[in-house]
Amino acid sequence: MHPIKTASAPWTDSTLPLLAAGYAWLPDRMRATDGEPVRTRLLGRPVIALRGPEAIGFFYDERHVKRTAALPGPVLDTLFGRGAVHTLDGDAHRVRKAMFLALLKDGAGVSALAEHVAQQWAKASTEWQDGRDVVLFDEAAVILARAVCAWVGVERSDEAYRRVAEDCVAMVDGFATPGPRHWRARAARKRQEEALVAEICTIREGGELVSDSGTALEVVAWHRDADGRLLDPHTAAVELLNIIRPTVAIAWFAAFAAHALHRWPAHREPLRKDTGSRYARAFAHEVRRFYPFAPFVGGLAVSDLTWRGENIAKDTLVLLDLYGHDHDPGLWDSPYRFDPQRFTDREPGADELIPQGGGDPARGHRCPGEDITVAVLSTLVTQLADLDFEVPDQDLTIPLSRVPTRPRSGFVFRAVRER
Secondary structure, three states, X not given: OOOOEOOOOOOOEOHHHHHHHHHHHHHHHHHHOOOOOEEEEEOOEEEEEEOOHXXXXXXXXXXXXXXXXXXXXXXXXXXXXXXXXXXXXXXXXXXXXXXXXXXXXXXXXXXXXXXXXXXXXXXXXXXXXXXXXXXXXXXXXXXXXXXXXXXXXXXXXHHHHHHHHHXXXXXXXXXXXXXXXXXXXXXXXXXXXXXXXXXXXXXXXXXXXXXOOOOHHHHHHOOEOOOOOEOOHHHHHHHHHHHHHHHHOHHHHHHHHXXXXXXXXXXXXXXXXOOOOHHHHHHHHHHHHHOOOOOEEEEEEOOOEEEOOEEEOOOOEEEEEHHHHOOOOOOOOOOOOOOHHHHOOOOOOOOOOOEOEOOOOOOOOOOOOHHHHHHHHHHHHHHHHOEEEEOOOOOOOOOOOOOOOOOOOOOEEEEXXXX
C-alpha cells in the first residue's frame, strides 16, 4: 500500500525547459525524483508525469485517462487532424479504431504494404548507381510515400508523390515546436487534407462499397461511425492521412537504422544472412527502442484519481514517459548499448517496448500501425544492409533537444551499388 500524498502542481512552468531539453527533459526530471511521479505545469496546465509498467496500465485505462480535449489545437492542426481517432474515447474510439485494425487483419495488409516498400526501394536504388550523394531520410520518405499511396489506393504523379512525402515530413517535424516549422506543418496538413477530401468525394460518387475487400481509400470513405453515420469528407480525409503520414514517418527510423549500421557495422552481415527475417525484426525493435522518436504521450484525468499514493485532480494532464521507459536501467540491461540480441529469441512484451505508446491496440489508444512500422522497417534494414556505400564526412549528431530528432545530415551516402 502506498500512503496517500496530497500535492498540487507547483507554479513553476516547464514549457520552456521542455522546449530546450526535448527528449531529455522528462527522464532528467524522473531521475531527480528517483522514478517517482513528476509534478509541474505546461502552458499553465497542471501536469503529473508517470513511468513504468504499472503506469502504463493506469494510463491506458479509460476509467482513468481520456483523450477527448487532451490534445492541444496546434497538435491537431499539424500531426493528427481535427476529429481524428486519437481524440476519441469509449465506443466512438473503439468503432473508429476497428476500421484501422480491419485493414491490417491477419497480417496480410501489413505484408502487402511491406512488399510495396521493397518494390519502391528496388526501383529507387537503380537511380543511385551514378555515385551521387543521396540523403537517405529524404529518399526513404519518398519511397514510403509511393508505397503507402499505392497500398491505400491513392494515385499521384511523380511530382505529387514527392509533395506527399515532403508534406507528411513537415507535419511530423513541426507539431512540437513554435515558429516556421509549425506553420509549414499546418500548411502541409491543409494541402493534403484538401486533396484527400476530393478523393473521398469521388469514391462516394461511384457507389457504396459492397464488401470488406476494398482499398483503404474505399474502406475509410464508406466507414460508419458508432452513430451509424458516414464520416464527413473532412474527417474521412483526416483518417486516411493518419494512415499515410505515419507510414512516411518511418523515414525517421530508416535514418536511425542507417546510423546504427554505420556506427556498428558488425550487424550488416547477420542482416545479409537473415533469410527468415528474425534478425531484421530484432534489429528493427532495437532501433525503435534505442533511438528517440516520441518523448511521451498525454491525456486528461477523467476524475479525481489516486495512483501509488498520489492524488491526481480531475482534468490534470497525465504524461506517460516513453523515451525514459525505453531507456530505464531498471527495465533494460545496459539501456544505452545498441543490442539487437535483446530480441533475437523473442518478441517484446506488450508493454515492454513502447516507442509509440503502450496498451492494447484493439481496445486502447496504442498505435494500430505499430505492426506496419516493424514490418516496413525490417524490410528497409535488410535492403540497407545489402547495399555497399560510402559515407562522406557529415554531421551525424542526433540532438536530443530537437523533437522530433534525426541525424542532422539526414544520413548522406554515395557510390551505392548492388551486391
